[in-house]
Amino acid sequence: MYDEEEFLQLSGIQHFAFCRRQWALAYIELQWQENVRTVEGRLLHENAHDAGIKEKRGDLLIVRAMPIHSRELGVSGECDVVEFHRSESGIPISGHEGKYTVVPVEYKRGRPKANDVDALQVAAQALCLEEMLCCDIPYGAVYYGETRHREKIEFTKELRCKVQDMFAEMHKYYRQGYTPKVKWSKSCNACSLKDICLPVLNKSLSVKDYIDSKMKEEGTE
Numbered sequence: 001m002y003d004e005e006e007f008l009q010l011s012g013i014q015h016f017a018f019c020r021r022q023w024a025l026a027y028i029e030l031q032w033q034e035n036v037r038t039v040e041g042r043l044l045h046e047n048a049h050d051a052g053i054k055e056k057r058g059d060l061l062i063v064r065a066m067p068i069h070s071r072e073l074g075v076s077g078e079c080d081v082v083e084f085h086r087s088e089s090g091i092p093i094s095g096h097e098g099k100y101t102v103v104p105v106e107y108k109r110g111r112p113k114a115n116d117v118d119a120l121q122v123a124a125q126a127l128c129l130e131e132m133l134c135c136d137i138p139y140g141a142v143y144y145g146e147t148r149h150r151e152k153i154e155f156t157k158e159l160r161c162k163v164q165d166m167f168a169e170m171h172k173y174y175r176q177g178y179t180p181k182v183k184w185s186k187s188c189n190a191c192s193l194k195d196i197c198l199p200v201l202n203k204s205l206s207v208k209d210y211i212d213s214k215m216k217e218e219g220t221e
Helices: 012-018 018-027 035-050 115-134 157-176 187-188 205-218
Strands: 055-056 060-070 074-091 097-106 137-142 149-154
Touching: 012 018, 012 115, 012 157, 018 157, 060 115, 074 115, 097 115, 115 149, 115 157, 137 187
Parallel strands: 097 137
Antiparallel strands: 055 060, 060 074, 074 097, 137 149
16 A cells, blocks of 8 residues: 555556656656647646536436545546446445446547557546445546547456556656656657657667757758
């Protein structure tokens, strides 16, 4: 069990899964830089996180910007949306009659990805909610702004174990203050931290060759 002062930001798991160096630059070295994708994503989350909006639609209760944490994982954060569906197989909710099942919903700006980066984040939210509410959550969802459609995410044993393993690795790096190196890939071009990370330096070019090439591009040589 982790103490509260050891908690990491839950949202960091998405960055960690995408690139361990990106996560370390942002969450250990506290370096960040916006690009179009991050701004659009932030605006979408601000709308989803409007805590002033609470909805009750028949047997469905919708809660926004719900604070969550897990002492077992050592993380804290917020859910974009948590849906409580009235069901006899659910749990009691204070101030509401009956029982409810719990479904976390994460909002993303783009479209579904080929990897499990988004699934890991919503699965991490589910693990926190299970610990807090003493319940089982078999699935959640990710809503994509570009397609205006939500994808159902099954919280399999494999996905849960991957979340746990990743947070353990994140805590290890955080304690060590360690920023991993990175192998350049095409995905680096879309990263908002590429000018800070300089992933091209980890390719075959030496630092001197990289600087020389930039000087030639700018006509300074």
